[in-house]
Amino acid sequence: MDAYVAPVEDYRFLLSQVLGFDLEMAELGSDLDTELAVSILDEAGKLCTEVLHPINQSGDEEGSRIVDGEVRTPAGFSNAYATFRDAGWPSLSADTAHGGQGLPFVLQLWLDEMLSASNLSFGLFPALTRGAAEAIAAHATDAVKSTYLSRMVSGEWTGVMALTESSAGSDLSLIKTKASPQADGSHTITGQKIFISSGDHDFGGNIIHLVLARLPDAPAGVSGISLFLVPKFLPDAAGACARRNTMAVGSLEHKMGIHAQPTCVMNYDEAIGWLVGEPNRGLAAMFTMMNAERLMVGMQGLGVAASAYQQAAVYAKGRSQGRGASAASGTVAIVEHVDVRRMLLDVRSFVEGGRALAGWVALQVDRARKHPDPDERTRADGFVALLTPVIKAAFTDMGFESAVQAQQVFGGHGYIREWGMEQLVRDARIAQIYEGTNGIQALDLVGRKLSMAGGTVVDAYFALIEGDLDRAADGSIAKNVVTALETLRGITVLLKGADPQTLGAAAVDYLRMFALVSLGWMWLRMECAAEQGSTPLDRAKIDIARYFATRVLPRVSGMAATLSSGPEPIMALPVDAF
Amino acid sequence: MDAYVAPVEDYRFLLSQVLGFDLEMAELGSDLDTELAVSILDEAGKLCTEVLHPINQSGDEEGSRIVDGEVRTPAGFSNAYATFRDAGWPSLSADTAHGGQGLPFVLQLWLDEMLSASNLSFGLFPALTRGAAEAIAAHATDAVKSTYLSRMVSGEWTGVMALTESSAGSDLSLIKTKASPQADGSHTITGQKIFISSGDHDFGGNIIHLVLARLPDAPAGVSGISLFLVPKFLPDAAGACARRNTMAVGSLEHKMGIHAQPTCVMNYDEAIGWLVGEPNRGLAAMFTMMNAERLMVGMQGLGVAASAYQQAAVYAKGRSQGRGASAASGTVAIVEHVDVRRMLLDVRSFVEGGRALAGWVALQVDRARKHPDPDERTRADGFVALLTPVIKAAFTDMGFESAVQAQQVFGGHGYIREWGMEQLVRDARIAQIYEGTNGIQALDLVGRKLSMAGGTVVDAYFALIEGDLDRAADGSIAKNVVTALETLRGITVLLKGADPQTLGAAAVDYLRMFALVSLGWMWLRMECAAEQGSTPLDRAKIDIARYFATRVLPRVSGMAATLSSGPEPIMALPVDAF
Structure with missing residues (x-):
């Protein structure tokens, strides 16, 4: 594969010309400016290009494996993590109160894009x-925080x-893992968890599991689930992995993809943990973690699409095949063919639009955290809550579709492992599934987010x-965006107060539709x-x-026509007939 | 995975109630009827269920490999091929003049569906x-035919x-493989070919390569390419592999998928061949083969979608997760959830619509071959030529999308290899690429097929x-189909005589759009x-x-809105800016 190029100039354009970054920072009482932000992103980009991207394909081929009961990550991963950690990247946007650098979340989200693009x-x-640390910061006792938080923030x-x-x-209401209170205030945790990303590794240090489990007297269902911190190593008083x-x-x-990532079945056998x-x-505590992760997963879709675009554009400019539009021209680079351009531009218009939207949402995260005015x-x-399922689901769906489209530009070579495009497709696929499937995200948007604050959040967004x-x-x-927005608003009115089906x-x-209108904006x-x-x-x-x-935007009309038919055509077929 | 169930009752419904099979056969002078046709399909289905599907997943895991310079297919493949061959399936629809059974092409295409569903x-x-045999039957000398054809028809x-x-x-105009005429009328072929499916195997018998190469005096470009038959073994006078x-x-x-299929780099080193x-x-001779293959590749998309649907429907009926629509209901099977049904019905409405359309096109193939009236x-x-790119491209695009959708029904389990869904996605992906990428198919439709016979073929189809x-x-x-058809016709008028861009x-x-309207029909x-x-x-x-x-059908409106913007928005960005 060609080297990954970090989109630093695009970040600069967005910060200085589109998102009003310097003014935003001033409003939040920060003296960070575009130039410094860009230099930070540039440094992160170099790490992604030089350290992480070169081990992406080899990591896929080798995969993580178990050696003597512990996970061994592919060659280069442990060293890369040390480089990443020692350069301070884990603490980038973490609260300074916990040892973080407190830098704006927009830098975090775009770092996530570059990480995902170079090595998902x-x-x-x-x-x-980061997500686990945020949940701990928000919900754990001071004793737990003092033992774990700064070490997690530092990576x-x-x-x-x-x-x-x-x-x-x-459906997390069906969780069976058990927690038993101990005399010293700790709990023992017993049960099996599956699909545990990063469940174990060989990067050194401790591995802190946040585990959902049921207390003995817990009511059934979601209101009987508690969250426990369960470390791989029980630290001694000095914090050493004792x-x-x-x-x-x-x-x-x-798995289909992300082979380098150890997705573990974890067995907890009276493991010691803390509430x-x-x-x-x-579940409420876990959602602190989930919401942060969902924006990050959206960046996985965006990042893979950005990486796939770069590879496909280079290929399309270098691969000669077919004649040009004029009869006289000889063989031309395939980027000259209108249908190849269509594929590239579908991907690119998503990537750059998505990058802008992610930046805007990230600035809202900073405003929500740091703005002096509580209103x-x-x-x-509200905007962050509204857009979180949109970014998670639409960016990962469009990210996957983009990877497929970019793979198609390569023709047969796209299907061959050595070219690397099929890995991007396989890796991108998981982001549509985990952290709440994209169907669940869509239900969150229409079922919860549209009706937040009596529907005023979505109204304010459209305004x-x-x-x-x-x-x-x-x-x-603007006229194209107006048309699409009016269509979306019409459907939004129809959905207000509609029944669950x-x-x-x-x-x-x-x-x-919501995502396309937002990208159009x-x-x-x-x-x-x-x-x-x-x-x-x-x-x-x-x-x-x-x-x-x-x-791209006119597709909104077809979606509107489709969804206005309501649930009846979907529910008519009896279960037995499926 | 659950066992593959051949859709025999659906075939019966289509033959007897929708496609007027018995009347069609009578018109073509055949006394084959629905009952006999269904019993043949039923037999084929048993083979697919009992012999081919059980080695699909193991074949993916093991893959084909090279041992001592020759291909070794995965465990069970060689025996399965012997069973398939000895039961006479290779000759099903081949011309009786060449030792075939001469059965209707609709049986062939649906057999292709079941083969693809059970083991692509x-x-x-x-x-x-079959494609190679058809090209030989149409274009080779009698001497070549007598040596090769019946042995290929029999499998x-x-x-x-x-x-x-x-x-x-x-762009096949760029082919470099060389052919040199020999004194005995044969040629030697020298060059390297890539992406050669089934290029070698361990099924026994000879392997007959149809190779595109250039004669010494050939003009440049596509009009300087010749087709040669190059056998792995040179037969002696008795036809033995001497x-x-x-x-x-x-x-x-x-590759990303179809691991059991040996996709070969082939080196021809003064190999002996015959024109x-x-x-x-x-190229013209090769297109005899390509056109037959393109319908088959469309069936790969359909078959994988059919298989993915079956698995997902079983899973959705058996997996309990989440509450029903009424507050009182407990945990329900996920098939009760409206968004899960939507996914299943997207897939199923494509599969059953596509199966019908494939049947209709296949009957047109029979009419084109056997109808007493030359008109x-x-x-x-004309209908077959018009629909071939539609079936190849739309069925493989929708087939891939269907496999992805069915995988999504499985949530996290869909991403895990053992469940088999991710293999279906990986396998389906190739069908969008080979036998002419789907972009090439679309250009064939708008560039050649719409203007066939002065546009009268497409007009007759719409009529x-x-x-x-x-x-x-x-x-x-009907009213929904009318709306979509009118939209399609409007665009068709716009495209008549339009410039290439x-x-x-x-x-x-x-x-x-053309595919959706056809499926709507x-x-x-x-x-x-x-x-x-x-x-x-x-x-x-x-x-x-x-x-x-x-x-599904209303999406046509969004596509129409998109494509009517013309080429300018696609071509504006300079090449350097990609």
């Missing part, structure tokens, strides 16, 4: 650690989330888009910004904005 | 043999098509659909037929017809 399997290790120790059991996946806890990797899953948060309120914090928090539309110049893509029948199409903002400039990047943005507006 | 890697061996010997070179894929030809497997490709067809007219033969041949619409009852799905910009969306016919009956199958057809009409 690797990126999961720090991402899960010295890693974190894991252990939710799923063989009979409890999307004693092995009674937990073990049962086996590694053999995190209130008894029976474990602004609430408002921003934001409308504000930019009103300001847009004639001749811009109507919502369920609309969910997946609605989420995609970002393309409008990018087009307007680029009209002020004259660099090749500015001119490219204008061309791609028009591509997105005319070739 | 296996199915390629007989499919390629004693297998066939291979060797087109692609590392610099010549979609002497090894100077050709060898250089290596096997490591098939006229010098420099090799009817021409008319039917056929319109005839059924006029006859349809009120309350049927406009055609290229529209091609892929247009092909999908089949669902209309199935709905009308089912309205006459009262079995559970009849009632299910009515429900699924309505699903397709309201939840």
